[in-house]
Amino acid sequence: MDEDPLQILEKLLHLKSVVLRYRSFDGRKMVCSKGGFPQLCNLGISLLYDLEEWIVEEGSMPCLRTLSIWYCEKLEELPEGLKYITSLKELKITDKNKEWKTKLVPGGESYHKVQHIPSVQLHYRGEE
Template identity: 45%
Template sequence: MGILEKIPNLTTLRLINEAFEENTKILVFSKGGFPSLEFLFVYGMREITEWRVEEGAMPSLCRLHIEYCRGLTTLPDGLRYLTNLRELTITGMSKELHSRIQEDGEDFCKIQHVPSLVVGEAY
């Protein structure tokens, strides 16, 4: 991620299935990383169990799709800092994560600022 997040004009990123080494468990988006990223699609990253988004990462992000990342049981706290995020789609995730993003769930405060929130079926 350290190399990718320094690409100044990267606007779209798709992280799919085995995009990282097999033993990668933590995904980190650093402060100042991905300055121009507008669309992030994370799909099938089953090995990832923790995702960190630091304040100041992805300041231009407006669309985020997270699908079938069953190792994640919570959303990153840093999603609350993504003030330009307009569309968030979450589908095919664990039942635990789905319950945490409901309006009365522990993670809802991280995404309540997003105008368009699409939550599909849990898996």
């Protein structure tokens, strides 16, 4: 799929969990709009190799508790809007990119986006 699937999925009012896997989206940009995903608790994105930019607008995903990101190689920044999702309790990132471990720790350039999340788990998996 080349078009952003979140634009359709976020309108499903009773959706609790979404997992986008292995090239289910081949575009470069995803957007979670204000008011979108009103009951979403779990979001997983994995192996979206072309994803470069992800925007989360303030007021999106107000119930999100768990966010997992696996091997989205071109995604180099987390959305600024994550800082508005106060319900978020767990963030898991598994990637080949070691930079997450410097960006998302106290003092890192993106720490302000995740500092409210009680559990931030960063796993580096190098080339094998």
